[in-house]
Amino acid sequence: xxxxxxxxxxxxxxxxxxxxxxxxxxxxxxxxxxxxxxxxxxxxxxxxxxxxxxxxxxxxxxxxxxxxxxxxxxxxxxxxxxxxxxxxxxxxxxxxxxxxxxxxxxxxxxxxxxxxxxxxxxxxxxxxxxxxxxxxxxxxxxxxxxxxxxxxxxxxxxxxxxxxxxxxxxxxxxxxxxxxxxxxxxxxxxxxxxxxxxxxxxxxxxxxxxxxxxxxxxxxxxxxxxxxxxxxxxxxxxxxxxxxxxxxxxxxxxxxxxxxxxxxxxxxxxxxxxxxxxxxxxxxxxxxxxxxxxxxxxxxxxxxxxxxxxxxxxxxxxxxxxxxxxxxxxxxxxxxxxxxxxxxxxxxxxxxxxxxxxxxxxxxxxxxxxxxxxxxxxxxxxxxxxxxxxxxxxxxxxxxxxxxxxxxxxxxxxxxxxxxxxxxxxxxxxxxxxxxxxxxxxxxxxxxxxxxxxxxxxxxxxxxxxxxxxxxxxxxxxxxxxxxxxxxxxxxxxxxxxxxxxxxxxxxxxxxxxxxx
Amino acid sequence: xxxxxxxxxxxxxxxxxxxxxxxxxxxxxxxxxxxxxxxxxxxxxxxxxxxxxxxxxxxxxxxxxxxxxxxxxxxxxxxxxxxxxxxxxxxxxxxxxxxxxxxxxxxxxxxxxxxxxxxxxxxxxxxxxxxxxxxxxxxxxxxxxxxxxxxxxxxxxxxxxxxxxxxxxxxxxxxxxxxxxxxxxxxxxxxxxxxxxxxxxxxxxxxxxxxxxxxxxxxxxxxxxxxxxxxxxxxxxxxxxxxxxxxxxxxxxxxxxxxxxxxxxxxxxxxxxxxxxxxxxxxxxxxxxxxxxxxxxxxxxxxxxxxxxxxxxxxxxxxxxxxxxxxxxxxxxxxxxxxxxxxxxxxxxxxxxxxxxxxxxxxxxxxxxxxxxxxxx
Numbered sequence: 001x002x003x004x005x006x007x008x009x010x011x012x013x014x015x016x017x018x019x020x021x022x023x024x025x026x027x028x029x030x031x032x033x034x035x036x037x038x039x040x041x042x043x044x045x046x047x048x049x050x051x052x053x054x055x056x057x058x059x060x061x062x063x064x065x066x067x068x069x070x071x072x073x074x075x076x077x078x079x080x081x082x083x084x085x086x087x088x089x090x091x092x093x094x095x096x097x098x099x100x101x102x103x104x105x106x107x108x109x110x111x112x113x114x115x116x117x118x119x120x121x122x123x124x125x126x127x128x129x130x131x132x133x134x135x136x137x138x139x140x141x142x143x144x145x146x147x148x149x150x151x152x153x154x155x156x157x158x159x160x161x162x163x164x165x166x167x168x169x170x171x172x173x174x175x176x177x178x179x180x181x182x183x184x185x186x187x188x189x190x191x192x193x194x195x196x197x198x199x200x201x202x203x204x205x206x207x208x209x210x211x212x213x214x215x216x217x218x219x220x221x222x223x224x225x226x227x228x229x230x231x232x233x234x235x236x237x238x239x240x241x242x243x244x245x246x247x248x249x250x251x252x253x254x255x256x257x258x259x260x261x262x263x264x265x266x267x268x269x270x271x272x273x274x275x276x277x278x279x280x281x282x283x284x285x286x287x288x289x290x291x292x293x294x295x296x297x298x299x300x301x302x303x304x305x306x307x308x309x310x311x312x313x314x315x316x317x318x319x320x321x322x323x324x325x326x327x328x329x330x331x332x333x334x335x336x337x338x339x340x341x342x343x344x345x346x347x348x349x350x351x352x353x354x355x356x357x358x359x360x361x362x363x364x365x366x367x368x369x370x371x372x373x374x375x376x377x378x379x380x381x382x383x384x385x386x387x388x389x390x391x392x393x394x395x396x397x398x399x400x401x402x403x404x405x406x407x408x409x410x411x412x413x414x415x416x417x418x419x420x421x422x423x424x425x426x427x428x429x430x431x432x433x434x435x436x437x438x439x440x441x442x443x444x445x446x447x448x449x450x451x452x453x454x455x456x457x458x459x460x461x462x463x464x465x466x467x468x469x470x471x472x473x474x475x476x477x478x479x480x481x482x483x484x485x486x487x488x489x490x491x492x493x494x495x496x497x498x499x500x501x502x503x504x505x506x507x508x509x510x511x512x513x514x515x516x517x
Numbered sequence: 518x519x520x521x522x523x524x525x526x527x528x529x530x531x532x533x534x535x536x537x538x539x540x541x542x543x544x545x546x547x548x549x550x551x552x553x554x555x556x557x558x559x560x561x562x563x564x565x566x567x568x569x570x571x572x573x574x575x576x577x578x579x580x581x582x583x584x585x586x587x588x589x590x591x592x593x594x595x596x597x598x599x600x601x602x603x604x605x606x607x608x609x610x611x612x613x614x615x616x617x618x619x620x621x622x623x624x625x626x627x628x629x630x631x632x633x634x635x636x637x638x639x640x641x642x643x644x645x646x647x648x649x650x651x652x653x654x655x656x657x658x659x660x661x662x663x664x665x666x667x668x669x670x671x672x673x674x675x676x677x678x679x680x681x682x683x684x685x686x687x688x689x690x691x692x693x694x695x696x697x698x699x700x701x702x703x704x705x706x707x708x709x710x711x712x713x714x715x716x717x718x719x720x721x722x723x724x725x726x727x728x729x730x731x732x733x734x735x736x737x738x739x740x741x742x743x744x745x746x747x748x749x750x751x752x753x754x755x756x757x758x759x760x761x762x763x764x765x766x767x768x769x770x771x772x773x774x775x776x777x778x779x780x781x782x783x784x785x786x787x788x789x790x791x792x793x794x795x796x797x798x799x800x801x802x803x804x805x806x807x808x809x810x811x812x813x814x815x816x817x818x819x820x821x822x823x824x825x826x827x828x829x830x831x832x833x834x835x836x837x838x839x840x841x842x843x844x845x846x847x848x849x850x851x852x853x854x855x856x857x858x859x860x861x862x863x864x865x866x867x868x869x870x871x872x873x874x875x876x877x878x879x880x881x882x883x884x885x886x887x888x889x890x891x892x893x894x
Contacts, residue, residue, distance in 0.1 A: 317542045321623025321653060325552075325684060328624050332545050332575040341544045431541060441526055448522075 009103040013123040015048055021103050022050055026110065037066060039119060040073030045080060046120040047073075050106070055113040057132025064093045065117065065128060076119070084124035087117065096129035111186065135160065141243045143410055148285035150246045158188055158262040161245065165192060165258075168249035173197070179210050181261070187218035188262040192248075197255045199488045202452050206257050206270055220264040228259070228270065230450050235418050237411035238451040240272035247281050255489030271452035271487060275459070275471050277412040278302075283474050292473035299472065301406030305416050308400045309346050310423035310435050312393070316342045318431030334390045343428045345389050349397040350424075352379065357401075458486035549618035550575075552595070553680030555629040555665035556642055559601055566638055568608035569597045569666040570620065571680050595678050597669060605645035622651040627683030628658050628701070629665040630717065636740030643708070643739065646701070654702035657687045659720045660734035660741070672726055683720075686730055690718070696730045696750055697759060708738070712854020712870050716753075719744055737848040737871070745841060752838025755800050755831055756851060756881065758783030764807065767826040774823045775808040776887060787856055794864070795878045796853050802831055802885045820887065828885040835881045849874045 011018060019034070026032050035049040047069060049061070068091045069076075076083040076091065088097045100106065101124055106116045109127040117126040138160070141153030154161045162176060173195040181189045189210060193203055206228070213227045221241060229238040242248060243265045248258050251269040260267045269276075278298055283291040315323050316331060323331065340348070356375035360368040380398075383389045400420070407413040419442060426434030449456035459467030467484045469475040478498045483489045551570045559565030573595045600612030613620050628646070630639065646652055661668050673682040687698035696718040707715035716733040723729050732750040735742050745753060754760045760781045767774050780803040788795050806823055842850050854870040 316545055319541075319623075320545060320548065320550075320621065321651060323624075325624060325626055325681065328550060329573055329575070329678075332548075332550060332573075335545050336575045338546065428542065437529060441529070444522075444526075 010101050011103055011106070011118070011123060011125055013119075013121050015046055015118055015120040018048065018050075018103070018106075018118045018125070022107075025107060026052075032110075035066070037070055039069055039083070040075075040077035041070070044073055044077040045083075048118045048120075049115055050110055050118070051115040051130075052110060052113070055133050056115055056130040060094070060130045060132060061115060065115065065130070068092060069117070080119070080121040081123065083119045083122035084117075084126050087119070088126055092126070092128060094128045094130060098127045099124050100127060101125070108186075112188075138164070144242060144244050144247070144280060144408065146244070146281045146285060149281040150244070152245055153243045154245055154248075154265045154267070156263050156265055158190060158260060161260055161265075161267075162190065162192075164245035165248055165252070168245060169194070169252055174252070177207070179207070181210060181213050181215070181224065182218040183214075183216045185217040189218070189224065190260040192252060192258040192260060193256070194252050197253070197483070197489050197491050198257050199255065199490060202257050202270060202488075205452060206259065210259070218261055218263075221259070221261050221266040221268050224259060224261060225268050228268070230452065234445070234449055236274070236415045236446070236449060236456070237277065237409075238272060238449065238456070239268040239270055240276040240409065241266045241268045241411065242409075243267070244281055250281075250284070253483075253494070255483045255487040271450075271454035273451060273454060273458045273486065274412075274446065274456050277409045278407065279470070280408040288474050288476045295472055295474065298406050298408070301403040302416065304403035305400055305407070305413075306420055306423065307435065308396055308403070309350065309420060310427035310438075311432075312396050313342050313346055313424060314427040314431045314435055317428070322432065331392060334392050337387060338390055339388065342393075343424075345393045346397070346424060349389060349393055350400075350421075352383075353397055353401050454486050454488075459484065462486075543619065543621075547618055548621040549616050550624045551620050551622050552625060552678055553627045553629065553669045553683065554625060555597075555631075555669045556605065556634065557631040557665045558633050558635070558638065562601065562603075564603055564638070565601055566603075566605065566608055566634070566642065567666065568600045568602070568605055568612060569669060570600070570609070570612050571595055571597055571669045571678065572616065572620075573678055595680075597666060599666070605642045606648065609645075609649075622649055623653065625652060625656050625680075627680050628656055629668045629683070629720070630658065630660050631665040632660050632662050632719075632734060632741045632744075634741065636738060639739040639741070643705070647705070652701070654700065654705070656701045657683050658699050658701060658704055658717045659683060659730075660717045661720050661722075662744070663722060668720060668722070668728065671722060671728055673728065674726055682728065686728075687718070690730050692762065695747070695763075696733055697754060697757075707852075710852070710855050710858075712849060712856070712858045712865065713852035714738070714848045714850050716745075716850050735842065735846045735848055735850055737846075742846045742848050745838065745846075748834050749838045749841045752834035752836070753842065753850065755781065755802070755835050755883075756783055756798050756838060758800065760802075765827060765830055767823060767830045769819070769822040769826045771819060771822060772809075774806060774826070776804050776823065776827045777807050778802050778804040780804075785853070785856065787853075787860065790878070793878065794853075794857060794861075795880060796851075796856075797880045797882060798851075799882045799884065800831065800835065802827070802883070803887075804885070805888050820889065824885050824887050827887065828883055831885060832881070832883045835883060839879055839881065843875050843877065843879065847871070847875045853877060853879075 009021060022032065022034070027034075031053040033051055033053050037047055038044040039047045049065070051061070069087065072091060073087070076086040079086060084099050088099060106125060106127065109116055113131045113133060115128045115130050117128060119125070135157045136155050138152050138155055140151050152164060154164060166174070171194060175193055175195050177191045179189045179191065180186050191203070191206055191210065209228050210224070213224065215223060215227070218224065225237075225239050225241070226232065231238065240251070242251075248267055248269070251258055256269040256271065258267050258269045278295065283294065286294070316335070320328060338345075352375070356371060359375065360371045363371055380394050384391045384394055404413055404417055407416065422442070423435055423438045426438040430437065447455070447457050447461055455462060458464060459471065464485045466482060467486060469480050470484070478500070481495050481497065482492050483494045485492065549572050552573055553571040555569040555571075557567045557569070559567050574593060598612045598615050600608040600610065600615070602608035602611055609620065634642070659668070669679050671679050671682075673679055676682040676685060690696055690698050697716065699715070699717050704715045704717065707713050715736050717736065718730050719732050719734045720728055721731050732747045733745045733753065735745060751760070751763070758781055760778055762777060762779060764775055764777045767776055782801050784799045784801075786797040786799070788797070804827070806820070842848065849870065854865065854874065857870070858865040
């Protein structure tokens with residue numbers, strides 16, 4: 001596809017033409033390299049390689065392209081019109097070779113870390129993949145730790161990530177579709193799904209929305225997410241992002257469409273519901289009792305994050321009649337002589353904690369711990385000792401902070417922390433009533449959200465009893481026989497039924513015989 | 518669509534405005550929690566009452582365990598503020614004038630009333646209490662024959678604050694059923710119901726540092742008419758079916774046994790004999806023999822003796838209660854009138870129930886069923 005405003009140029013077989021084409025385009029950059037040599041020896045026809053420096057592997061270029069072409073290029077040199085085909089078929093030892101005539105394709109290939117080989121007198125040229133830029137090795141996922149799960153996290157290189165997915169889903173219906181997004185960045189975006197499982201309407205819609213993105217540069221997966229969501233203004237994440245290939249594999253097999261972009265170690269999956277943000281890989285790597293317990297702990301964490309500071313303010317300042325007797329007296333005692341009203345206390349402490357969190361995040365890792373100690377312990381202790389903040393408030397604020405980090409994904413954590421402030425404001429003005437009204441509005445908003453047409457609160461609202469097996473609790477794998485209905489997969493059946501071998505009659509008999517011979 | 522949603526949301530929030538708002542927002546440091554209230558008649562003023570409010574000292578609370586602090590001796594945990602006035606509202610206002618912080622009644626746990634208050638005084642007090650939205654209607658009520666203010670002054674051993682004593686003692690009473698805890702709403706409910714008169718548990722000081730709940734105080738409307746002794750209170754509670762776990766000592770020809778009731782129910786049947794209503798109250802007591810303790814199957818005859826003796830004992834308490842309430846106090850604490858009022862409203866309208874109640878025919882039937890502890894049969 002020629003860029004707008006530029007005419008399609010076809011390579012005519014004249015090296016000078018190619019030379020000129022590059023010279024007025026990317027050739028103006030200083031890292032653009034042209035390497036000329038003669039095909040099949042000193043008297044052969046001229047050939048030209050173009051590439052961007054350091055994007056390719058020099059040694060591969062030398063050994064697998066230049067050397068064979070110079071030394072054994074005789075047959076190609078004698079049959080110039082077919083030189084490109086002969087070179088591709090019998091000379092270069094690179095696996096990934098393509099032929100083309102379009103100069104714009106050549107330009108794109110060069111920008112995409114490729115090498116183009118032009119032969120004077122041959123109307124075709126070769127595009128070879130000798131990618132050799134440095135890339136980060138596969139490391140542990142930084143944001144989603146797992147105790148018993150795989151330790152692989154995705155990297156910035158799309159193809160490397162795809163191999164990790166392929167290794168986990170070896171299915172002939174696994175489809176990977178490439179698109180380019182970004183008028184300047186030309187970022188390669190992959191849409192991944194399992195044909196016959198994922199809903200075709202969702203696949204179509206993902207493609208449609210991706211193609212409509214008009215942005216110049218794709219910064220990361222978040223750039224895509226903000227274009228793809230159904231509701232652009234909501235503070236809640238509508239597409240679950242992850243950097244774990246095993247999580248991606250799970251999403252694919254449950255019928256989701258996964259979107260992956262080059263240069264981003266994160267993927268997003270569509271459609272995503274609120275519950276997806278609370279399912280982590282560890283839930284599937286531990287027994288279902290333990291996993292269910294952890295899920296409930298997370299639910300408690302969520303409740304505390306959202307409500308604890310607001311309820312503190314409401315009960316202390318607006319509705320003290322709701323506090324049990326003795327607790328009311330204890331609270332009154334701890335607050336005696338404090339200069340600030342509870343609202344100011346909460347503001348000071350919460351802002352302080354956000355500062356500590358942010359500071360710890362920005363500093364290099366070894367210093368981050370120091371910040372935690374200085375900020376949390378020293379400032380916290382001192383602020384109480386100075387009589388500025390009640391110790392009770394410190395307890396509540398710290399609990400809230402801890403609770404907020406039980407949410408397994410960072411983006412949902414941000415959303416709830418934001419909502420917490422809304423409830424704090426309402427609690428200050430209207431007390432418990434404000435919290436109730438605020439929660440009603442909040443849940444109304446959540447119920448109105450959707451992700452690629454799927455209600456955000458599914459499978460709870462609308463209720464799909466069959467899907468509840470993997471929500472608040474995780475049922476054992478053998479009980480999770482169906483894919484989530486709210487995703488509307490083409491094939492709803494995940495696995496067949498299974499009979500547990502509860503006893504071994506033969507074994508029991510043998511033991512019985514051994515006991516009384 | 519979303520504009521509409523926004524408007525609905527705004528409306529929702531706006532609707533709540535009159536219910537609560539930032540004007541309710543008071544820093545706890547600006548509030549004085551009232552934990553208990555005692556109301557006595559004013560001996561110096563004809564119609565006057567004295568309201569005593571118990572306020573905890575926040576500085577004293579919670580700091581008790583701070584070891585090593587060089588501070589002075591133990592400060593007082595609470596103090597009483599007194600206000601006099603014609604009504605509870607003015608009296609509270611006077612008390613407020615003597616305190617530096619705004620009185621807050623939302624944490625009040627007990628109201629102790631003097632039995633010397635006249636009916637009219639109590640009625641005005643109750644209306645006054647009702648007018649204060651902060652006061653929870655789950656506040657416990659108690660009546661004392663002595664000074665009500667003294668009851669709030671008493672140093673109880675287990676509780677830090679006397680008002681909290683009332684809170685915990687009535688929670689305990691609910692289980693041991695020596696008397697019956699009555700909360701503000703229950704008193705009000707009896708007042709609002711035709712043919713039903715309220716009771717309030719009685720508290721009395723037994724030693725210097727001890728207070729106990731002993732029996733019930735009977736009211737006719739707002740007028741105090743007299744106390745029920747502990748035996749009579751027990752009888753009243755059997756008839757109401759509200760006793761749960763209570764030990765009784767019963768005497769049989771073979772000695773003294775201890776019986777514990779576990780589950781009690783009562784059933785009131787109304788019938789008319791000629792033109793007069795007759796109430797048959799069936800009390801069914803399920804319990805166990807705690808002493809003597811038998812192993813094995815035991816002696817069936819002895820069980821029968823104990824059962825008969827228990828039946829006699831319960832019957833005696835029930836009769837005493839009926840006699841005291843019907844003949845001496847002449848106030849319908851059982852709520853028989855309520856039954857008539859609901860089922861035969863014309864009959865109720867035709868008679869003056871207060872006059873009629875003392876002549877009412879009441880037939881108590883007591884049935885006791887006992888098991889032996891540790892034995893199955």
